[in-house]
Amino acid sequence: MKSARFERRDLALAAALALAYLVVLVSSTKTLGYMRDEGFYVFCARSLEAWFERIDAQGFAAFGRDSIDRYFDPVHEHPALMKLLFAASHRLFHERFHLFSESGDAYRLPGMLMASLAVGVLYLWGTQAMGRAAGAVAALSFACMPRVFFHAHLACLDVAVAALWLVTSFLYLRAFDGRRWAALLAVGVLYGLFLNTKHNAWMFPFALVLHLGLVRLLERWRKLPRSGPLVPWALVAVVVIGPVVLFLTWPWLWFDTGERVLAWFKFHLGHDYYNMEFLGQTYWKPPMPHLYAWVMTLATVPLVTLVLAAIGLFDTLRAFRRAVDSSRLVGDALWLVGIAVSYAPWWSSDTPIFGGTKHWLTAYPFVCLLAGRGFALSVARSSALWPDRPHAKPLATAVVATTSVVGPLVMALHAHPYGLSFYAPLVGGASGAASLGLNRTFWGYTTGVLAPAINERAPPRASVYVHDTALQSWELMRADGRIREDLSGTLAIQSSKLALYHHEPHMRRVEFETWVLYGTVAPVAMGVYDGVPIAWLYARPDAPTE
Amino acid sequence: MADWPARVRRLHYLWLLVPALGLLELGLHVAFARRAPGMDAWRALAGAAAALKRPGEPVVVAPEWAEPLARLALGDRFFPLAELARADDRSVPRVLEIAELGARAPGLRAWPVVSETRQGPFVLRVLQNPTPLRARYRFVEHVRSGELSVALVRDGSEKSCDYTDHARATAGGLHGQVAAPSERFQCGGGDLFVGVTVIDDQGYRPRRCIWAHPPAEGALRLRFSAVPLGTRLHGFAGLSYFLFRDGVGSPITLAAASGPTRFGSVVHRDATGFSGFELSTAALAGQTTDLDFEIRAEGGFRRDFCFAVEAVE
Numbered sequence: 001m002k003s004a005r006f007e008r009r010d011l012a013l014a015a016a017l018a019l020a021y022l023v024v025l026v027s028s029t030k031t032l033g034y035m036r037d038e039g040f041y042v043f044c045a046r047s048l049e050a051w052f053e054r055i056d057a058q059g060f061a062a063f064g065r066d067s068i069d070r071y072f073d074p075v076h077e078h079p080a081l082m083k084l085l086f087a088a089s090h091r092l093f094h095e096r097f098h099l100f101s102e103s104g105d106a107y108r109l110p111g112m113l114m115a116s117l118a119v120g121v122l123y124l125w126g127t128q129a130m131g132r133a134a135g136a137v138a139a140l141s142f143a144c145m146p147r148v149f150f151h152a153h154l155a156c157l158d159v160a161v162a163a164l165w166l167v168t169s170f171l172y173l174r175a176f177d178g179r180r181w182a183a184l185l186a187v188g189v190l191y192g193l194f195l196n197t198k199h200n201a202w203m204f205p206f207a208l209v210l211h212l213g214l215v216r217l218l219e220r221w222r223k224l225p226r227s228g229p230l231v232p233w234a235l236v237a238v239v240v241i242g243p244v245v246l247f248l249t250w251p252w253l254w255f256d257t258g259e260r261v262l263a264w265f266k267f268h269l270g271h272d273y274y275n276m277e278f279l280g281q282t283y284w285k286p287p288m289p290h291l292y293a294w295v296m297t298l299a300t301v302p303l304v305t306l307v308l309a310a311i312g313l314f315d316t317l318r319a320f321r322r323a324v325d326s327s328r329l330v331g332d333a334l335w336l337v338g339i340a341v342s343y344a345p346w347w348s349s350d351t352p353i354f355g356g357t358k359h360w361l362t363a364y365p366f367v368c369l370l371a372g373r374g375f376a377l378s379v380a381r382s383s384a385l386w387p388d389r390p391h392a393k394p395l396a397t398a399v400v401a402t403t404s405v406v407g408p409l410v411m412a413l414h415a416h417p418y419g420l421s422f423y424a425p426l427v428g429g430a431s432g433a434a435s436l437g438l439n440r441t442f443w444g445y446t447t448g449v450l451a452p453a454i455n456e457r458a459p460p461r462a463s464v465y466v467h468d469t470a471l472q473s474w475e476l477m478r479a480d481g482r483i484r485e486d487l488s489g490t491l492a493i494q495s496s497k498l499a500l501y502h503h504e505p506h507m508r509r510v511e512f513e514t515w516v517l518y519g520t521v522a523p524v525a526m527g528v529y530d531g532v533p534i535a536w537l538y539a540r541p542d543a544p545t546e
Numbered sequence: 547m548a549d550w551p552a553r554v555r556r557l558h559y560l561w562l563l564v565p566a567l568g569l570l571e572l573g574l575h576v577a578f579a580r581r582a583p584g585m586d587a588w589r590a591l592a593g594a595a596a597a598l599k600r601p602g603e604p605v606v607v608a609p610e611w612a613e614p615l616a617r618l619a620l621g622d623r624f625f626p627l628a629e630l631a632r633a634d635d636r637s638v639p640r641v642l643e644i645a646e647l648g649a650r651a652p653g654l655r656a657w658p659v660v661s662e663t664r665q666g667p668f669v670l671r672v673l674q675n676p677t678p679l680r681a682r683y684r685f686v687e688h689v690r691s692g693e694l695s696v697a698l699v700r701d702g703s704e705k706s707c708d709y710t711d712h713a714r715a716t717a718g719g720l721h722g723q724v725a726a727p728s729e730r731f732q733c734g735g736g737d738l739f740v741g742v743t744v745i746d747d748q749g750y751r752p753r754r755c756i757w758a759h760p761p762a763e764g765a766l767r768l769r770f771s772a773v774p775l776g777t778r779l780h781g782f783a784g785l786s787y788f789l790f791r792d793g794v795g796s797p798i799t800l801a802a803a804s805g806p807t808r809f810g811s812v813v814h815r816d817a818t819g820f821s822g823f824e825l826s827t828a829a830l831a832g833q834t835t836d837l838d839f840e841i842r843a844e845g846g847f848r849r850d851f852c853f854a855v856e857a858v859e
Binding site for chain 2: 282302374378385399403410414424426429430431440467491492503505506507510512516517523528530533
């Protein structure tokens with residue numbers, strides 16, 4: 001049943017949802033500055049573009065060790081898949097077919113496609129599990145999570161890895177009780193690509209083992225027939241095929257494999273701690289606050305989505321307690337495990353928190369599937385209040401769906417392009433969060449909103465102190481014409497005529513340095529989100545504007 | 547459901563709370579997005595604020611996070627660096643509190659309100675310090691040639707540091723040294739100088755202070771001339787908290803004396819941040835005399851010491 005074919009209408013609706021999301025993302029990317037990590041990943045992608053050129057010129061010689069070591073050296077902290085896609089997208093859609101006038105848009109396209117893929121798959125999975133309306137609510141709830149909407153624009157790895165966790169889980173579920181080789185191959189290959197995206201994928205096999213244990217336990221408890229073989233062939237495919245695909249698709253591992261895999265693990269298991277503000281305190285070394293992930297989820301995910309997910313969780317646990325069909329049990333258990341494992345690292349106070357909510361973004365698709373479950377139950381119960389009214393069910397569906405999705409949609413659009421500054425009404429919005437001492441911004445991307453002020457105020461050929469913006473991100477903005485071509489980015493305040501400041505408490509010393517060197521404490525321009533200062537610009541008082 | 551008891555049936559109306567919650571959250575989002583004053587409101591405040599702002603009476607913004615907007619809208623004349631990055635509020639006679647969203651400056655709630663004015667979304671309050679310290683001399687205002695001489699002291703010999711007002715001002719960015727101003731006493735190369743800068747305290751707030759990096763061996767001596775002494779020296783000392791919060795640097799000793807009269811010393815440790823101290827000058831209270839600060843640290847590598855002291859009545 002789980003691997004049943006979808007109706008053509010559902011496939012069309014899934015594609016329409018995904019395409020609509022892609023259109024919204026592509027059309028709203030220009031106001032969003034480039035994050036630090038985007039600068040680094042574009043640097044990696046450019047190295048891979050040079051590798052593509054070498055393949056063109058030298059054929060198989062480009063696959064030799066010298067070539068791989070040279071071009072993939074920047075691509076070894078995180079795996080290669082997305083950077084290969086960024087590079088390919090840039091070469092194809094910016095340089096060759098000129099589909100995108102800005103190179104940054106082309107670099108961002110693969111990330112946006114991954115986000116759109118997640119939206120489409122959420123619709124399909126939700127529809128299969130709970131019906132069309134619930135599937136749509138699950139997909140739109142994910143698409144309209146303001147932080148997800150922000151990350152969905154980026155040439156980064158976080159939404160991609162969330163999408164691949166979701167899609168691999170979906171395929172795993174469809175292959176769970178079968179032994180069709182095509183389905184098994186698909187889930188194994190997809191897990192390999194998932195591994196080749198980001199290290200969150202390391203946790204996936206453990207999640208599947210946990211899932212299997214939970215399913216077998218529930219089957220025994222509820223005296224249900226066992227679904228599929230004791231150990232699903234799909235799990236074997238994940239464990240066996242996945243690493244092979246990782247090896248084949250990440251050329252960096254072709255040489256000194258053991259050493260390089262070990263280095264990859266060591267880098268992430270012993271990652272540096274960066275600073276992050278939480279409830280008025282800047283954390284920069286363990287112990288990190290245990291409540292971080294939970295409070296930040298409450299503070300940044302629309303409450304209506306969380307409440308629907310809580311109702312869905314209640315419904316799922318109730319279904320576990322009662323005898324239900326195995327297929328629901330297997331599917332819902334996979335959602336719960338996806339959430340639990342994604343949040344699990346934050347039970348430890350040693351886990352860094354510097355990336356904020358993006359760390360557990362992989363949980364959100366499953367939260368939204370539970371929200372779809374909650375939506376279905378809400379509709380059923382609400383319409384049952386008027387059993388004699390023939391239109392009660394469609395009306396309840398329309399009302400609950402609209403009120404579940406419109407709020408998050410408005411919030412997501414309103415948050416743009418300040419996505420990381422968004423906070424939900426539960427904590428009083430951006431101003432409430434600022435008063436609570438929650439992080440206002442990081443990653444240096446709000447240079448994007450100050451670009452017009454920089455272009456207007458900078459003297460000819462001026463240097464601009466970029467602060468938290470990576471110089472590679474600055475260069476990308478300049479290459480795309482968002483920043484004047486004659487302006488150069490610098491990390492030396494003393495040689496600058498304009499100075500940016502992106503607010504984080506531990507970085508304030510940079511602002512103080514600017515005060516002393518520029519002789520002013522008054523910014524000349526500011527990126528303000530809902531009355532809260534996010535990033536601002538200083539100008540040397542003696543610097544003539546253009 | 548029709549055959550359920552009426553009480554249970556009524557409970558099912560609770561399901562209508564789900565769409566109600568969606569609407570409520572949307573409404574709250576719109577309300578919260580609009581509640582904090584924007585730039586235009588801040589700019590419109592300039593006239594009313596100027597009427598209340600007095601020299602030496604700092605502007606305090608509540609909530610604190612809105613202060614950059616105030617600086618942009620009102621400009622430098624409302625926020626002289628000496629007031630904005632003051633060491634503490636004890637010697638401030640009054641402050642002008644500009645508050646939005648019903649906030650109050652946490653440390654000033656107990657101060658009596660002299661006047662309160664509503665101006666659009668803001669409340670402007672003049673607050674009176676109930677127990678102000680009367681500062682007779684703020685050392686940070688006298689770091690200039692003619693009022694201060696600086697020397698490196700080692701084994702009884704002195705090497706004076708030359709004053710310049712056109713040194714190249716530098717700053718190290720996030721992980722580098724704090725700003726080195728153009729006006730300073732330079733004692734050889736690098737960070738061995740004395741000048742006024744701003745460091746970050748343990749709350750990452752600005753503190754204006756006298757940079758006085760001790761040498762690796764011996765001491766750095768600052769001699770202020772014609773200081774009108776009161777009963778004590780009220781001061782703060784620290785290093786950039788962000789850079790030195792690990793607390794692994796060697797302790798730094800600051801000693802104060804006037805000729806043969808020693809007023810005592812304080813030992814500063816990195817992890818304490820920008821911390822306060824008091825030294826009694828009762829022995830010479832009411833006299834105007836030269837006053838020496840001597841700063842030393844065992845193995846003075848990266849001892850980016852900064853202090854702010856007032857002679858108070």
